[in-house]
Amino acid sequence: MIDFNVPPYIGTELAYVKEAAENHKICGDGPFTKRCHAWMRERFNAAKVLLTTSGTTALEMAALLCSIEDGDEVILPSFTFSSTANAFVLAGAHLVFVDVRPDTMNIDENKIEAAITSRTKAICVVHYAGVSCEMDTIMDIARRHGLKVVEDAAQGVMSTYKGKALGTIGDFGCFSFHETKNYSMGEGGAFLTQSLEYGDKAEVLREKGTDRSKFLRGQIDKYTWQDYGSSYLPSDINAAYLLAQLEQANHINDNRLASWNAYHKAFAPLKERGLVELPYIPEDCVHNAHMYWLKARDLKERTELIAHLKKRDAQATFHYIPLHSAPAGKKFGHFAGKDEYTTKESNRLLRLPMYYGLASEDLNTVVDAVYEFYGVAREA
Numbered sequence: 268m269i270d271f272n273v274p275p276y277i278g279t280e281l282a283y284v285k286e287a288a289e290n291h292k293i294c295g296d297g298p299f300t301k302r303c304h305a306w307m308r309e310r311f312n313a314a315k316v317l318l319t320t321s322g323t324t325a326l327e328m329a330a331l332l333c334s335i336e337d338g339d340e341v342i343l344p345s346f347t348f349s350s351t352a353n354a355f356v357l358a359g360a361h362l363v364f365v366d367v368r369p370d371t372m373n374i375d376e377n378k379i380e381a382a383i384t385s386r387t388k389a390i391c392v393v394h395y396a397g398v399s400c401e402m403d404t405i406m407d408i409a410r411r412h413g414l415k416v417v418e419d420a421a422q423g424v425m426s427t428y429k430g431k432a433l434g435t436i437g438d439f440g441c442f443s444f445h446e447t448k449n450y451s452m453g454e455g456g457a458f459l460t461q462s463l464e465y466g467d468k469a470e471v472l473r474e475k476g477t478d479r480s481k482f483l484r485g486q487i488d489k490y491t492w493q494d495y496g497s498s499y500l501p502s503d504i505n506a507a508y509l510l511a512q513l514e515q516a517n518h519i520n521d522n523r524l525a526s527w528n529a530y531h532k533a534f535a536p537l538k539e540r541g542l543v544e545l546p547y548i549p550e551d552c553v554h555n556a557h558m559y560w561l562k563a564r565d566l567k568e569r570t571e572l573i574a575h576l577k578k579r580d581a582q583a584t585f586h587y588i589p590l591h592s593a594p595a596g597k598k599f600g601h602f603a604g605k606d607e608y609t610t611k612e613s614n615r616l617l618r619l620p621m622y623y624g625l626a627s628e629d630l631n632t633v634v635d636a637v638y639e640f641y642g643v644a645r646e647a
């Protein structure tokens with residue numbers, strides 16, 4: 268079976284994990300965590316980066332820093348993972364779902380403004396498949412209405428928009444290092460901000476509400492409870508595992524992009540015949556090949572295509588069930604405007620095997636199976 272996902276593994280992880288163990292420093296914010304922070308600050312030109320225990324907890328930190336009060340509203344797409352929404356629900360917000368664009372499956376920047384009310388506090392964008400949302404338009408709307416922008420860049424590590432790393436454009440950015448993401452520490456994530464003021468607040472939030480981070484840097488001689496907070500910092504063992512992969516980020520990224528480009532080229536003739544739709548990468552976006560998706564005609568055809576791929580030993584999967592149609596989505600939010608694309612397009616989308624080290628024979632097996640399904644001879 269060609270797996271849908273294989274967690275990244277580069278080979279240097281265990282040496283670093285061993286070193287972390289031998290350092291006798293396995294709690295959070297040890298030497299490997301510091302190295303991950305420094306690597307990301309430099310690579311992504313980010314003022315503040317803090318490793319977290321997951322993408323989910325990075326989003327929770329971002330939501331808590333949006334100063335949401337009961338009844339305040341947060342705008343987000345419905346086509347996303349539950350964590351994007353949960354973070355704001357836990358912070359007390361009412362969710363306002365906005366439609367996606369069918370070409371990128373990102374929130375439609377032109378439908379955001381109509382969803383803003385006097386209670387709106389923040390916009391949370393999701394860079395689906397590691398392809399950036401239209402950030403200039405979104406940041407302009409947010410500034411004009413005094414809203415915070417949170418970037419769920421869980422899938423967007425190493426992607427850029429107009430040269431800027433995803434996660435560094437809005438007020439707060441959130442990465443995931445879950446095993447299904449491009450770089451992994453098993454479970455983990457990162458919180459990013461370009462604001463040093465919010466960077467300080469985030470440190471307190473992440474360290475049980477204390478100023479221990481300042482204490483560890485020798486800036487104060489004792490640390491005390493400053494504000495509300497929790498424990499969002501991962502073990503240095505996990506950070507060691509991640510650092511090994513970050514140091515090979517170009518190699519991992521190139522490998523994934525080669526697979527992505529091979530799929531894209533191979534499927535172009537099917538697209539020309541109008542049989543499938545393929546991802547669109549806007550001009551200002553450089554993506555990280557997080558995912559390769561295609562769209563069948565409708566739900567029925569997608570179900571048949573997934574079943575056909577399974578017969579040919581390839582795992583393909585659908586993606587999000589729109590949150591506004593889920594029980595919790597109905598309880599905690601509402602869809603603003605018309606659901607023109609969210610439901611329809613989510614029913615048609617399927618994701619193909621995509622991971623670091625995907626063998627080209629396996630990729631070709633997947634492509635052949637899709638051609639076979641559509642009864643089209645594959646061009647040499």
Ligand SMILES: *Cc1c(COP(=O)(O)O)cnc(C)c1O
Binds near residue numbers: 322323393419445
């Ligand atoms: C993976 C993912 C998350 C959650 O990240 P975890 O590290 O699994 O908690 C949140 N949002 C999106 C869009 C994701 O893809």
